[in-house]
Amino acid sequence: MSYAGSENLSRSTIFKVLMYFITCVAFIFILFINQVVVSSETFYHQQLKRDLVNEANLFSMIVNKGDSAELYRTIAQRKQSNTTFSYIVQPEKRINKELLLYPTASLMFGPSKTAQLSQVVTLPLGMELVIKINPQFMQSYRETVIPMLLSGIAIPVIIMLAGASLFAVVILKKLARVNQGMNRVILGEKGVKLPVSTNDDEFDVLAMHLNFMIEQVEKKETSLKALSVGMAHDLRTPIARMKLRLERLLTQNTAPYTTELEACHDDLEVLLSMFNGMLEIANLNSGKQHIDKEWVDLSQVCRDVVEFLLPISDEKQQQLSFREDQPYRLQGEPSLLFRAVYNLVENSIKYTPEMGVIDVIVDHFGVVVIDNGMGVSNEDKKRIREPMFRADRSRTHQGFGLGLSLVEAVVIRHNGELVFSDNHPGLRSRLYLPLASEVSSKDQ
Structure with a gap:
């Protein structure tokens, strides 16, 4: 289970809450930065306006002195040394000598209330001096401020996003360990301990x-x-005794109670079979029942099962067939393997309607029984191997719900696995025997 995947992060409630919080903080932060920049730019333009007025007053004083040489020498020096303003000497035009305003674009949101400023000073001989803010100076100002503004917004937002992602990943990692442990418990593993x-x-x-x-x-x-x-x-012992006593009674003249005694005998036999099945499954799961393993041809076992159950399937006009895709031999107990395959095929016959098709196939992985019957829901697939569980809620079919439990116990003792899947329609019951490759290598 991956805890750092983008899918898990997007599904995480913690990560979503953090993203909402960061989005709100980032929006407020952007508004604050914008207000700071607009205010600072307004202040800066007011300062430039005062400097521009002072510069125009300086040249007005020089003009009033009547020293033209000093005037033009000062203009030349200012052009070389002062990069804030530009100085243009041109013929006098009949324009308003008051402060001129030209709108400029704000750094952030729309037009600015501040403006590009200029001052005009009347010179002798019909000339005038236009002093205005140098466009290159303003461009340099913007090129300096805008990167600082963007980095001041982007860097904190990126840091917050990285911190939120790291925090969410750490939380998801801890939750993943808990989920993995609980999944092991759900799958039936014993002795699971979550890390502390x-x-x-x-x-x-x-x-x-x-x-x-x-x-x-x-x-x-x-x-x-x-x-x-x-x-x-x-x-089991008292039931067996009662069964023997009824059998002795049935050998005598028990009329008119013969029918009732035979029914009691049959019921006791059913109970005894159920208890024997429960004990056998318990002994197989606990390892108390010893298994004498020998080389077994799985195909021959399946042929025997099909031959044994063929009359039952014929009664329902079903098509029961066997196919060997690949020979398979393993070390096992023949009678137990026969019972395991028998239970799977018998279940398919029982839950497949008349005229149905049942295939028993042996391949490289073991054996699979395929039918086109009523199938099993995904919820029941997890429980049908439990003792006494019946997927048939209406109990229209006879049985104790022990057959598949016995199959799983036998398969586990043979280092295999019982897996169910859909056949659309019907059910595929697979006995995986993963030691097939090792068996083949031993044969060679």
Whole structure:
């Protein structure tokens, strides 16, 4: 499970809340920076206006002295040394000598209330001096301020985004460890312990509570299994005795109670079979039942199962067939493997309607039983291997819900796996036996 993927981040509520918060903070920050820049630019233009007026007053004083040589010498010096203003000597025009305003663009939002400024000083001999702000100076000012403005906005926003992503990833990583542990519990793994760090934070408290809950569930499950197995073991003996007594009674003249006694005998036999099945599954899962393994031809086992069940499928006019895509031999117990395949094929026959098709196939991975019957829902696929569980809620078919539990117990003892998938329509029941490649290498 990846905790840093873009998909998981986009689904994270923590990350979404952080993004909303950062967006609001960034918007407020941009408004604040804009206000600061506009105010500073207004102040700067007012300062330039005062400097421009002072510069025009200086030249007016020189003109009033009547020293033309000093006037033009000062203009030349100003052109060389002063980069803030530009000085243009031109013939006098009949224009308003007051302050001239030319609108300029603001750094941020729309037109500025400040303006490009100029002053006109009347010179002798019908000439005039126009003093205005140097456009290159204003361009240099903007080229200096705008990068500072953008970096002042972008860098904090990027840092906040990186911090939010890192924070969300750390939280998702801790939650992923919890989810992985709980997934292992859901899949039936025993002895799962969630990691607990030395930080003693809220995630460690959550992990400790979940560890305690897992431990208690495992204890109760073990106790319940022991109780059910014990009850099955204890009840099997008196039921067997009652069955034997009824059999002895049925050998005598029991009229007019023969029918009732036979029904009681059949019911006791059903109960005894159920208890025997529960005990066998428990012994297989616990390893108490010893298995004498030998080389088994899986194809031959499947042929025997199909041949044995063919009359039952013929009664429902079903097409039951066997196909060998690839030979498969393994070390196992033939009778247990026969029962496992038998239960799968019998289930397919039971839950496939008349005129249905059932295929039994042996390939490189093991054996698969395919039918076009009623199928199993995704929710029931997780539970049909549990003892006593019936996907048939209406109980229209006979059975105790132990067949697939026995199949899984047998497959696990043979280092395999039982997997169910949809056939659209119907069900595919697969016995994966992953040791096939090792078996083939041993044969060679």
